[in-house]
Amino acid sequence: MTHNDSADGGELRVGDRITVLPGQARSGHTYRPLTCAVTIDVIHVRRDHDGSLDVEGVLLTARGAWRAGVPTRSVILPPGSYTTPRRVGDTVRYPETGETPAVTAIHLRPADGTALADLLFTTGATTSGVRLAELEHLARPQAAPTVQPCKRRHDPALACNRCAEAREPVTTGCEGPLCRQTANDLVVYRPERAVAQVRALCPAHRDAFTARNQGAPMQVFPLAEGTHNYFAHGDGTQIATCRHCGHAIYLYPKRALRGAREPWRDGEYDETGRCTVGEERQGIRVVHEPAVTLAERDWARAASTCTTAADPHPIADCPARRS
Ligand SMILES: [Zn+2]
Ligand SMILES: [Zn+2]
Ligand SMILES: [Zn+2]
Ligand SMILES: [Zn+2]
DSSP: OOOTTTTTOOOOOOOOOOEEEETOOOOOTOOOBOOOOOEEEEEEEEEOOOOOOEEEEBBBBBBBBBBBBBEEEEEEOTTTTTTTOOOOTTTEEEEETOOOOEEEEEEEOOOOOOOEEEEOTTTSSSEEEEEEEGGGEHHHHHSSOOOOOTBBOOOSSSSHHHHTTTOOOOBBBOOTTTTSSSOEEEEEOOTTTTTTTEEOOOOHHHEEEEEEETSSSSEEEEEEEEEOEEEEEEEEEEEEEEEETOEEEEEOHHHHHTOOOSEEESSOOOSSBHHHHHHHHHHHHHHOBBOBBBHHHHHHHHHHHHHHHTTTOGGGOOOOOOO
């Protein structure tokens, strides 16, 4: 890793994560040279008249999390006394495979300050949740990349599978025999002396199903935009991913029937539908709303920085938010 001053004059900025090298760097308090390397998350930076930088940062662990108690450190950094921060747009080396993907987004995990990167590989695949601390900086483009359809920032000339599918709607498949259509309705029926069962069906299979099961108590609920799953047994609760928080959200049939304006909920006991994570991020009132395209859903899950992509769960059950 070398000091890079091609893109922006070598300036550091708030949010950069750097390793300060011993020898040339000095303590901002004692002015003595640092004797061992420290890794910091830059929270303040000022250029000195002699060309060095006065920097204050939060100390980081080897894995890139804030140290317990969030201690800060002041350092004076002459050119060449710190590693190049990895930023969105940079080409990096991915240690697991030696591949050289581009960083397309950086998400901060609120629980411990770990920076997690989304990487775009030359195959067009995106991987999320990679620790920024594990990536080796290789190169930076002349201009910072702009937001693409996949909601990440990258050179539009790069092949990106997420961009290619970005506008595809989130859907539920029809469960009719050999059917490849999208389901439009959720049919809840109660066969005699059995628990309620739920089927997602296209219009043709819904008609066939209701004709075949005449006499059994049955309800039909239209599938809401963004629904990708539902409970196979029960009353017809639909499941989506919130586009603000990336977590599982639920549409209960009673609320849907009442035609509530903000019907998506965190769980059965959620009365308001307010999205606390979205509110923390945006600073305004936000309600859970379903991601309706694949890009929205994938982006929201990656930004959640928890395990919701592999294991969809509501905020109430979030392992990253348990205190
Ligand atoms: Zn893309
Ligand atoms: Zn069908
Ligand atoms: Zn939400
Ligand atoms: Zn979570």
